[in-house]
Amino acid sequence: MFRSTSPRRRKQISRLLRRRRLRVEPLEQRRLLAVQLLYNASNELQLIGDAGVDNVTLSQTVADELLIDLNGAVFDAGSTAAGGNLSYGPGSTTATITGLSGNSVTRIDIDLGGGADTLSVTLDLAGNTDIGDVTVVEGAGTDTVTLGVLAIGGALDVASDAIVLSGGTVAADSVDVAGP
Numbered sequence: 001m002f003r004s005t006s007p008r009r010r011k012q013i014s015r016l017l018r019r020r021r022l023r024v025e026p027l028e029q030r031r032l033l034a035v036q037l038l039y040n041a042s043n044e045l046q047l048i049g050d051a052g053v054d055n056v057t058l059s060q061t062v063a064d065e066l067l068i069d070l071n072g073a074v075f076d077a078g079s080t081a082a083g084g085n086l087s088y089g090p091g092s093t094t095a096t097i098t099g100l101s102g103n104s105v106t107r108i109d110i111d112l113g114g115g116a117d118t119l120s121v122t123l124d125l126a127g128n129t130d131i132g133d134v135t136v137v138e139g140a141g142t143d144t145v146t147l148g149v150l151a152i153g154g155a156l157d158v159a160s161d162a163i164v165l166s167g168g169t170v171a172a173d174s175v176d177v178a179g180p
Contacts, residue, residue, distance in 0.1 A: 036076035037068065037095055039086050043106045045097065049113030049139060050076070056110070059148075060123045066097040066105060066131070106132040107154070114140040119160075122148030122167065134172075136160065 035054055038046040047056060047068065057069040070093045082088050088095035097105060108131065112119060117139060123131055133154035136145055138161060145160040148167035156172040163177055 034074050034076040035070055037079040037088075039080045039097065044109070045105050045107070046109045046111075048076075048111045049115070049117055051114035051140075053115040053141070054112060054117040054119075056112075056118070057120045058108070058110075058123070059120075060100070060131070064098060064100045066100060066123075068095045068097075069093065100131065108132075108134045110134075110136045112137065112139040112141075112143050112160075116141040117143045118146070119143070120146045120148065121150060123150050123152060133157070 034050055035056060036046075036048040036050075038044075038048070045066075045068075049056070052073075054073060055071040057067075057071060059067050059069070072093055074091050074093055075088060075095065080086065082095075085099040086095065086097050110119060119136060121134070121136075131152045131154070134152055134156050136158040138145075138159050142161045144162040144164065145158055146164040146166055147158070147170055149169060150156070151169070151171040152173075154172065155174045155176070156170065157176045159178045
């Protein structure tokens, strides 16, 4: 029923196993996607996407706090260092700006860069005027911007291949939305 291995075959197998050498093979090139976060003394926030596919979420679901989530990507090494009301760690995928009362974020500028990027913005505290102007500029890829409940104290200017309104009211001093 079972075939046993002949002594001759065992020698062949033994020789093959002895000849086998271990070797190191190089890995394929890997690229870590990153978004640059710039936050200055004038309380202006700027997010700059790279040539890859960026997936960024801006949300304000807690009073006085803005959360920036890169959904798995990391902040670029050239980003503004944490300090004051900006917090995040090295290699972090999220950043938080606290103390929004009194217009601590006077302006948000987002440049999605290349790639098929997605941006979701939900600033959903009723009557929120703590965030000033918000500008979104599409990049070279096919971008999608989703606007949830949005209440800001300044102008909203969005240019994207696809703009999705989800979740209700968009309130701003002025709104300029441009698609393809």
